[in-house]
Amino acid sequence: MTEFGASCGMAALLDRVSEGDQDAWRYLVEHHGPMVWGAARAYSMNRADAEDVCQVTWVLLAENLHKLRQPDALPAWLATTARREALRLVKARRRETPAGLDTLLLDVADIADGPENRAVRTAVLSRVAQAFAGLSQRCQQLLRVVAVAPDTSYNQIATALGMARGSIGPKRNRCLTALRQSLAATGMPEEAAG
Known part of the structure; x- marks a missing residue:
């Protein structure tokens, strides 16, 4: 897996991901996963919602991979996407969660x-x-x-x-x-x- 970090720039890595290279995708998720998780969890009250946000973030990356114009901006794109999805989910949960429910205890x-x-x-x-x-x-x-x-x-x-x-x-x-x-x-x- 370390072959990607040392010898492969972000543009080349994303090219390999878009060509279906599973090892490249796995490296991308392992390398940037903690940051995506941190952004999702910062805005999500419970683990399940944060997991949903992470999953949506990675799906959105897969769907929009061909639209990324600046490969080196991928970490910022991932953080922004996770943050937006988490905020969207928080707003949706407010509409459906009964007042007073302590969601921190759900974890x-x-x-x-x-x-x-x-x-x-x-x-x-x-x-x-x-x-x-x-x-x-x-x-x-x-x-x-x-x-x-x-x-x-x-x-x-x-x-x-x-x-x-x-x-x-x-x-x-x-x-x-x-x-x-x-x-x-x-x-x-x-x-x-x-």
């Missing part, structure tokens, strides 16, 4: 280790979800990307969210501090909040 696996532990876990998750919802939209997006795609580079995060690369670390720290403070204000112990 949590059902752990059958006793009703007491489930009750405590649900209460903690509810507090975290409330504190998270109290953050700015930008903080929520950034923290989702960092949480769900921790191996994503700052360049990929910057592309996915439309942020300056140098502002990502400081912004992430401010967002985490705000989240910790919000959790501490609810009486959550420091060990659980931090």
Whole structure:
């Protein structure tokens, strides 16, 4: 797979993809997948919606591959497409989701280790979800990307969210501090909040 990254420019890679080269397509998805996932997850409240956004993004690339005029702009195209599809899906979900449904809890696996532990876990998750919802939209997006795609580079995060690369670390720290403070204000112990 590394043959594509070292010896093949983006234009040549996209040519190979358009010719049906499955190895080239696989490389493209593996190389840019975390960035697409991060952009999708930044705007999606649950994993299933983010997966749908990723799938639609890759399908749109396949359908529009012949229309790309600047192959080197592919990462930006993918991030923009994922962001637009996620926003479209968020708007659609608002029309169909009952008010008050805590969709953050939909991602949590059902752990059958006793009703007491489930009750405590649900209460903690509810507090975290409330504190998270109290953050700015930008903080929520950034923290989702960092949480769900921790191996994503700052360049990929910057592309996915439309942020300056140098502002990502400081912004992430401010967002985490705000989240910790919000959790501490609810009486959550420091060990659980931090």
